[in-house]
Amino acid sequence: MTGVAIASYLSEADERILANDVLDGLTRPFKELPPKHFYDARGSELFEQICELPEYYPTRTEAGILGDWADEIVARTGAGELVELGSGTADKARILLDAMARAGTLRRYVPLDVAERMVADSARQLVEEYDGLEVHGVIGDFERHLDHVPDTDGTPRIVALLGGTVGNFPPGTRRTLLRNMGTLLGRDDRLLLGTDLVKDPAVIEAAYDDRAGVTAEFNRNLLHVINRELGANFVADQFEHVAFFDDKHQWVEMRLRALAACSVEIGDLGMTVEFEAGEELRTEISAKFTRERLEADYRAAGLALEHWYTDEDELFALSLAGREGAQSPAG
Numbered sequence: 001m002t003g004v005a006i007a008s009y010l011s012e013a014d015e016r017i018l019a020n021d022v023l024d025g026l027t028r029p030f031k032e033l034p035p036k037h038f039y040d041a042r043g044s045e046l047f048e049q050i051c052e053l054p055e056y057y058p059t060r061t062e063a064g065i066l067g068d069w070a071d072e073i074v075a076r077t078g079a080g081e082l083v084e085l086g087s088g089t090a091d092k093a094r095i096l097l098d099a100m101a102r103a104g105t106l107r108r109y110v111p112l113d114v115a116e117r118m119v120a121d122s123a124r125q126l127v128e129e130y131d132g133l134e135v136h137g138v139i140g141d142f143e144r145h146l147d148h149v150p151d152t153d154g155t156p157r158i159v160a161l162l163g164g165t166v167g168n169f170p171p172g173t174r175r176t177l178l179r180n181m182g183t184l185l186g187r188d189d190r191l192l193l194g195t196d197l198v199k200d201p202a203v204i205e206a207a208y209d210d211r212a213g214v215t216a217e218f219n220r221n222l223l224h225v226i227n228r229e230l231g232a233n234f235v236a237d238q239f240e241h242v243a244f245f246d247d248k249h250q251w252v253e254m255r256l257r258a259l260a261a262c263s264v265e266i267g268d269l270g271m272t273v274e275f276e277a278g279e280e281l282r283t284e285i286s287a288k289f290t291r292e293r294l295e296a297d298y299r300a301a302g303l304a305l306e307h308w309y310t311d312e313d314e315l316f317a318l319s320l321a322g323r324e325g326a327q328s329p330a331g
């Protein structure tokens with residue numbers, strides 16, 4: 001059977017998740033919110049703009065590596081199915097789907113994303129673009145809804161998390177996520193992970209603090225999301241965008257710094273949050289990897305790195321991993 005099916009697992013309970021994250025994150029001594037709430041319609045649009053910025057090298061570099069190696073990856077794995085977590089616009093998926101089509105293995109694409117419109121739009125476009133492709137879109141949270149990824153029919157599959165999104169999780173959560181992704185892998189299936197690499201901090205900081213101010217707007221969009229969803233009254237312009245590389249943790253952090261002392265009402269939670277002048281709210285970490293660091297994460301998650309693909313400047317890497325003990329498809 002070919003065609004498109006879309007299932008949503010986000011519900012009113014998810015508004016509670018934003019509410020809980022805000023309640024928890026804004027009452028801590030050091031304020032912090034998780035980055036998944038950036039991606040409403042406006043946030044997704046701003047992220048697409050970020051991907052086009054001259055300073056933001058990860059997207060074009062990863063797409064270039066995929067362009068160079070997709071045929072080899074498909075030949076090595078024999079994959080005919082792509083499950084993509086945090087799929088966004090599915091632009092990079094097309095590079096892999098093209099390679100599967102060339103190899104004659106292409107059967108199914110399973111995009112999973114919290115951004116509802118992204119999943120629906122890309123699913124409809126892709127069934128038009130690829131003859132005979134089945135698309136099973138999952139609107140959901142990959143931290144909670146991986147059990148809604150359909151089983152394979154035995155066709156080897158690639159489970160992908162691209163763009164460096166794995167770096168947006170702190171080390172413990174990251175390993176849990178990798179372990180959970182491993183449960184989607186059978187003997188012949190492989191994980192394909194995109195990771196940004198450690199490099200000159202100035203290059204990284206520029207990528208997260210572009211001259212056009214798009215990343216600053218993306219960052220402040222989080223405050224608009226909270227205003228709209230939870231009846232809050234953040235004055236977004238009163239918060240300045242901060243991005244810096246933390247050498248000790250080898251990650252870049254994005255924060256919002258209050259320009260002046262302010263009280264913010266979060267109507268739906270019946271709470272007031274006080275910010276001192278200069279106080280910062282952490283909104284994202286984006287970890288940068290070495291091969292050794294990633295191998296340690298894989299080991300802790302019951303996975304084993306099998307292949308490592310990078311660009312000639314070693315800005316970004318794609319890696320193929322399997323469950324520990326699974327035989328490499330190539331040998």
Ligand code: SAH
Nearest residue numbers: 036039086087088113114115141142162163
């Ligand atoms: N893979 C694309 C998009 C990366 S942006 C690329 O490489 O360019 C990160 C994507 O992950 C966004 O589309 C966002 O909506 C999605 N996302 C972030 N956290 C998520 C979560 N917990 N569950 C599902 N999707 C998530």
Ligand code: AVI
Nearest residue numbers: 050163164165168208215286
């Ligand atoms: C989605 N994620 C991998 C991006 C990153 O680079 O960490 C999100 C982003 N934040 C600022 N710019 C892009």
